[in-house]
Amino acid sequence: MSQYIAPIRDMQFVLHELAGLGELANLPNCEEATPDVVDAIMEEGGKFASGVLAPLNKVGDQNGAIWNNGTVATAPGWKEAYQQFAESGWTAIGCPQEFGGQGLPKLVSTPVSEMFKSANLAFSLGPMLTQGAIEALVLRGSDALKAKFLDKMxxxxxxxxxxxxxxxxxxxxxxxxxxxxxxxxxxxxxxxxxxxxxxxxxxxxxxxxxxxxxxxxxxxxxxxxxxxxxxxxxxxxxxxxxxxxxxxxxxxxxxxxxxxxxxxxxxxxxxxxxxxxxxxxxxxxGLEYMFIMMNEARFSVGLEGLAISERAYQKALQYARERTQGTELGIKGGGKVAIIKHPDVRRMLMTMKAHVEAMRALAYVTAAALDHAHHHADDAERAKAQAFADLMIPVVKGWCTETGIEMASLGVQVHGGMGYIEETGAAQYLRDARISAIYEGTTGIQANDLIGRKMAREGGQTVKAVIGMMRRLDGNLAEAEGGMMGEHVAVVRAALAQGVSALEQAVEYILATFGSDIKAAHVGAVPMLKLMGIVCGGWQMARAVIAAQRKLSEGTGDSNFYKTKIVTARFFAEHVLPHAASYSHTVCKGAGSALTLDEAMF
Amino acid sequence: MSQYIAPIRDMQFVLHELAGLGELANLPNCEEATPDVVDAIMEEGGKFASGVLAPLNKVGDQNGAIWNNGTVATAPGWKEAYQQFAESGWTAIGCPQEFGGQGLPKLVSTPVSEMFKSANLAFSLGPMLTQGAIEALVLRGSDALKAKFLDKMxxxxxxxxxxxxxxxxxxxxxxxxxxxxxxxxxxxxxxxxxxxxxxxxxxxxxxxxxxxxxxxxxxxxxxxxxxxxxxxxxxxxxxxxxxxxxxxxxxxxxxxxxxxxxxxxxxxxxxxxxxxxxxxxxxxxGLEYMFIMMNEARFSVGLEGLAISERAYQKALQYARERTQGTELGIKGGGKVAIIKHPDVRRMLMTMKAHVEAMRALAYVTAAALDHAHHHADDAERAKAQAFADLMIPVVKGWCTETGIEMASLGVQVHGGMGYIEETGAAQYLRDARISAIYEGTTGIQANDLIGRKMAREGGQTVKAVIGMMRRLDGNLAEAEGGMMGEHVAVVRAALAQGVSALEQAVEYILATFGSDIKAAHVGAVPMLKLMGIVCGGWQMARAVIAAQRKLSEGTGDSNFYKTKIVTARFFAEHVLPHAASYSHTVCKGAGSALTLDEAMF
Missing domain, CATH: 2.40.110.20 (Butyryl-CoA Dehydrogenase, subunit A; domain 2)
Structure with missing residues (x-):
């Protein structure tokens, strides 16, 4: 049986130090999201995920849902778990209070949603789709329809x-x-x-x-x-x-x-x-209404990539600590060691850890923007937040789900031959993860949305503003370089600067080409999406470095956590961010060779 | 039912124009590999793959092998197919004539092996393992053991x-x-x-x-x-x-x-x-004997990555031509079109096509080196060829299998939602491909072999010689730039030059670090392997460009094939080779952040 433990420490870090939970609680209709309430929800959510949903994950995979003459029997334990889920109020967490919901901000429901997806992706889909249907009715349903359906949903x-x-x-x-x-x-x-x-x-x-x-x-x-x-x-x-x-x-x-x-x-x-x-x-x-809802549904599917990566990471880490194989490099006559001692296994685990943390930061920051877009008192602030969320949602959906597949595959690899055996469980994460890059719009669809509606249509206004925010971080990073982990910070700073330049070049290309050569722009869509993912992930990790460095300087909090965060950000800078330049090159140069061939020549 | 058609045109191109089949037939014991014989073998192999093995691929996946009280029943049709396989002489193709084999060179058995793996990977594993056992007995078995077992095997x-x-x-x-x-x-x-x-x-x-x-x-x-x-x-x-x-x-x-x-x-x-x-x-x-054989077994598993990619490509291409969805970009009021018209679908198909062709070229060139290593009359030539093959085998194994997983996953993506449905068949290729990066030594093991035994132990002699060969290609590329597709050639030339420089830097780092900081070197092992794969693949595509350009200038042969080859090489240069620099950066800089953390901090 593979366990799942909600990564509450990192979630809290992102909520408070990157996504501005404190500030959010000052917005209208968000007052209930006090630290105490949020802590309690996270704890209960973690318990439910670990105690009820995670143990059913493999049961569900092995038994599946069974169709019989028009009815569908869910897997053993599913019905009871769902009942408990609903009774515990988890279906209502993000819904309007008017219809019996708890009306909590997206930023609070997001980590809980991550937990449930990590614990049991197949289970989590029912409530996710229900949420979409609820939103449609809240948004556009008549009072009669609302009265008839919403409370029970x-x-x-x-x-x-x-x-x-x-x-x-x-x-x-x-x-x-x-x-x-x-x-x-x-x-x-x-x-x-x-x-x-x-x-x-x-x-x-x-x-x-x-x-x-x-x-x-x-x-x-x-x-x-x-x-x-x-x-x-x-x-x-x-x-x-x-x-x-x-x-x-x-x-x-x-x-x-x-x-x-x-x-x-x-x-x-x-x-x-x-x-x-x-x-x-x-x-x-109808389609217009769908598109309003789809943004949030796509965000939710993006979370699946993060959630599966976290689960795969936990499982791989546990195996790497327990599995003994070979001796430690450079130690003559030493005994057999756990495979976590081997540099390549560490590289794989760090790759998973760094991606998980970058994805989480980007996703939660986007959730906070959705809350600002819904609740901020100021029109201009709402519009700005909405534009930011609109830009980021195809990135969260596309980049996190593509990354989720890679991380789940890496999780299999850490297990070696055992990873290929279904009983181990690592392969299920890969199989489950694979759909997330397809449904609610494939990665190609997300990428087209990103370069078209989210960049070209507004002349790149929002993405340029984001690039500006990234650039302004450089001063803080320069300052943090003077701190106790300055050597690591310097690496992050340099890598981010290069990544941002690569991003800017690619954005300029898309803006210049979209109107004049739309096919050429679209060849670069998915590379652009991956580039955005990497650079935005690197940006959030750089923000994490600054927050961590501040805490280390102040001497407050868990210094091991903050030091680890800085090293992890450096790993992201050295192993992931360098590919930004490659993707940028492909966006700017790669159209011709993709479009030249006659279809018969494939 | 998904068809498989052996890609004989590209195979013949690689055999004759890149891997030197003509020259090989002049070596002792290789005289039988005349063009006529090779053509006939390829044609028959293709027929057997398409007609007998491919139709059983899904049957095997769905039925599996079944254990019952110590016996194992293979899937329906398996036993008959195997009998036909043996009777047609396919088990004997690469075996010594002394024991009833056909004694054909590795370069000739390799494309046939690729066909069988493409058609039905699960089936091909029995003969592959048998081949390993035969080689062990040929190599080290006593005459009595040989007499007892070899003929029948x-x-x-x-x-x-x-x-x-x-x-x-x-x-x-x-x-x-x-x-x-x-x-x-x-x-x-x-x-x-x-x-x-x-x-x-x-x-x-x-x-x-x-x-x-x-x-x-x-x-x-x-x-x-x-x-x-x-x-x-x-x-x-x-x-x-x-x-x-x-x-x-x-x-x-x-x-x-x-x-x-x-x-x-x-x-x-x-x-x-x-x-x-x-x-x-x-x-x-025993282990020493295993390692002698393991080289060839690893080569054979590397072919699996190529073979699955080819199969996934064929299936995705067929779907992209048949599936109608959406309208053509930039065409107002046009009707619905096949999805191959969409730039991102073309990008995915070109990605698959370019990788397949690069992998095939590298694998077959390595097969030719193994033949030279076995059969060349000159000791020094044999040693040189063996060193080249030794260097390339972990690359063929590691890079082609990792790429095979990616390409099979891309094949699923081209199918959209249908790709996730098992009946479609695309998902099977992904599931089947996943093992190839694990068995016969994981990618990490290949990468350690590459940087240790194959690079550091000999002071980088062979890899430096290969880099020299890559560099010397620049003159030919410069010349080809003057030809009718010179614009494309120029892109390939520039990308290869940058890739080779990136490779050289990383090699220098590994050589400098292996003795002094072995753990740091090993963090870079897998990035180094991927870097080698990309640059060696780009090198072979550049050689293909030169060969194709020559044929185009001469006005001989199928000009569409050669033009397509050049465009495909350019795609590889613009979409794949740019990542060489990123991997090189990670090899040279990425050790610290991977090794810093205390194990408890993961």
Whole structure:
């Protein structure tokens, strides 16, 4: 059995010293996020993750979800764990108080979400999708719809789903064909097939609330003719009791590489005439609503990359400390040692540790920006925070998930031959991690969003501001160089400066090319995304160095933690940041060779 | 069903224009490798791979090998395919004619081996391990052992295995504990447990010949006390008929991430008193013999990375041509297009294509060096070729397998959500590929071998000679710059020059540090291996550019093929080679941060 211990020390560091939790608690509607409350939530979240969810992770992988004649049985223990999850209030943590939620800031729900994803990714997907459905209803649902559905969804009594994809409409949602026919009573009859529907059917709750994209009969072609509907599995009577079974059914589930316990459903709407649904918001604006929510869903999937990396790191570290193999380099006649003594194993563990910490810092700082964007009293501050979050979300999604796959693979490697054996558990993390770079928009889609909507459309305003923030850090780093770990700080400072220059060059190229040669710009999209990830990760590690150096100078706090943070930042500077220049080169130079060949020549 | 078509055009290009097949056929004992013979072998090999092995690949993955009370049933169709494989002479292709083999050069067996691995990796492992066992017997077996076993192993009537690993002895074979007790008749009684034994038990042949590492009672501790034994599953009578069942049994098989159809066995020797075995070569020299063979086994595993990448590329390319999604960038009002039209999909496909071609060139050139090392009439030429092959084998093993994992993962990505569904087949390549960076020595072990035995021990003589060869290419590239695709050539030339400088710096660091700070050198081992892979791959692509440019100038041959080759080399120069500088930086600077932390601080 592999354990999971929530990395609360590092989470607290990021919350307080990088993401500004204290400042956040001064914003309107965030007052409850006091240090005491946050500490208690983190502790309870960690206990639930370690005690309830983590032990079910392998059970879920081995048993999977099982489809039988339209029903889906979740893995042993799943139902009970879900019940406990809902009863403990975890479904409600980030939801509005108006509907029974706890209304806590994103910055507080984020570490808890990380814990649950680390402990059991397949389990965490149900609540994540429900969260998306809740947001859609909060955002655009009528009062009647809110009254009917929201309280029970927030309480976890019912779960929710997001039904976007169809066989011909994956990355391209403009191709959605499902239909919605208006009825005399104001409802609609929905028909069509949806695929890849996470927790589209299961046995954990007695109702499931589907959010569904479909077209009205008179809708225009393409993206501007898609509307959003809410379609319950069981009709809900006015007194809240359940009514008739609706005409929506799970016709099969997928056999996947990983997240076996998360049922990925093919949903059929309207086989018997039409599933009753209700329009959310205005007609033909469904895709627009989706995009509002999608930002947060993408952020949440980005967290999966961080979460799996943390879990893989913990497991690899434990193995490296326990597994004895070979003798220590340079020690003649010494005995066998734990493999953590071998330089290459240390390199692998440091690679995992450094990436985890950089990803966590970037993700939590982005969560704080989302809170500022929602809650700040000042319009300009809200807009600035939103622009920052908008820029960072494709980076958090794309870079953290791609990195998550690499880190999980490295975790397998630390285990050697044992890593390839399924019983060990390291391989599950790799299998589970692989989906995160695909769903909620592939890495390519994130990268296109990054260079298009988030950079070129606004002439690079936000990314240039971020580059400015990175540059202004140089003074603080120069100052910190004078401190007791100055030698390490100097390395971080130099590497960040080079990384920022590389980033700036690539941004200039994208801005110059996007309008004139859009294909050339897009060849550089994924390299640009990786470049942004690396440099933003390095930026956050540099901020961590400054914070740590300050604490060391003051002589306050756990000096071992802060020293370790500085060394880890240096590792990131020496092993990860150097690739920024390579990616920048590829962004600026790599278009021609990718676009030259005739398709027949591949 | 996913097809596999042997990439014979590119294979022929590499054989003839980069690896010197013509020159090779002039060497003693290589005369049979005439162009006609090689063409015929490639064609037949391709047919067998596509027609017999590829269709079983998914069958094997889904059914796996099944253990039942000591026996192992291979997947449906496996036994018949193996019989056809042996009858067609594929087991004998590279074996000495003296024992019924065809005695063809490594350079000729290598592309055939690539085809079989592409078509069905799990199947190919049985013959690969048998090959290792044959080589051990050819190399060090007594005439009596040769007479008893070799003909039938070469003919494929019996298969062979390599029994090295024990639970406490993985990367560290010095820890082997299995015992061999001498008997009055000159045989030995072997006892102990071996794990991770590929095809240790199966139902494809009526006997299995195990090569086993074990210790004699009076053997010294450590690596110098290990001897090599041959232990047949069934005793073999003097007339070649099978005798009594020997005391070696498969007690279980592993449940693995991939290569499900290849039984990975736990073998128990001597549960009923001892398995009868015969000493191979001299006592206490078993590990030394293993290392001689291991070079070629590692080369063969390196080919797996190439082979899986080729298969993943073919599948991704087919999907990208067929899958319609979205409209073409920059075209207003155009219809839906195949995803190969999207720049990021092209980038992914080009990444796969460029890596495949670079790996193939490096691997085949190394195979040619092994042939020169075996067959050249001149002692000095043999030694030079052996040194080159020795240097390149950890690179081929480490770099091609790590790259194979990345390319298989990219293949999944091209498929989007469908890539995560097991029925699609792309995920199998990723699962199968993952083992190749672990067995026959992990990437870390290869990298340590590279910087230690292959660089530092000889003061960098061979790697410096290789760097010299790379540098001398610059003149030819300068000349080719004047040709019709000169713009592309110029990019390749500049990128190679920078890559070579980066490599040289890193080599100097390793040579300077290995003796004085061995741990620091080893932190850089894997980055060094990746750096070597990238630069050597770029070197071979540059050689390909020169060959292609020559053909284009002459106006001979398929000009589309040669133009494509040059563009592909440019892609490698712009998207892959830039990372050489980053890895070099990490080799030279990255030791401190990896070694500083106290183990408790991880």
């Amino acid at each position: 927030v309480a976890g009594t019912w779960t929710g789903t997001m039904n976007l994809t169809e066989p011909q409409a994956g990355s391209d949602l403009a191709a959605v064909r499902s239909k919605a026919i208006p009825q005399a009573d104001g409802s609609y009859l929905i028909s069509g097939q949806k695929i890849f529907i996470t927790y589209g059917e299961h046995d954990m709750t007695d109702n499931i609330i589907h959010l569904v994209l479909a077209r009205l009969p008179d809708a225009p072609e393409g993206v501007k003719g898609i509307s959003l509907f809410v379609v319950p599995k069981f009709m809900v009577n006015d007194d809240g009791s359940l009514g008739a079974r609706n005409d929506v059914h799970c016709v099969s589930i997928e056999h996947k590489l990983g997240i076996h316990a998360s049922p990925t459903c093919v949903m059929s709407y309207g086989d018997k005439g039409g599933a009753v649904g209700y329009l959310v918001g205005e007609a033909n604006r | 070469v003919a494929g009537t019996w298969t062979g295995t390599m029994n090295l690993t024990e639970p406490q002895a993985g990367s560290d074979l010095a820890a082997v504990r299995s015992k061999a007790i001498p008997q009055a008749d000159g045989s030995y009684l072997i006892s102990g447990q071996k794990i991770f034994i590929t095809y240790g038990e199966h139902d494809m042949t009526d006997n299995i010949i195990h090569l086993v590492l074990a210790r004699l009672p009076d053997a010294p501790e450590g690596v110098k006390g290990i001897s090599l034994f041959v232990v047949p599953k069934f005793m073999v009578n003097d007339d070649g008929s099978l005798g009594a069942r020997n005391d070696v049994h498969c007690v279980s098989i592993e449940h693995k991430l991939g290569i499900h159809a290849s039984p990975t066995c736990v073998m128990s020797y001597g549960d009923k008193g001892g398995a009868v075995g015969y000493l191979v070569g001299e006592a206490n020299r």
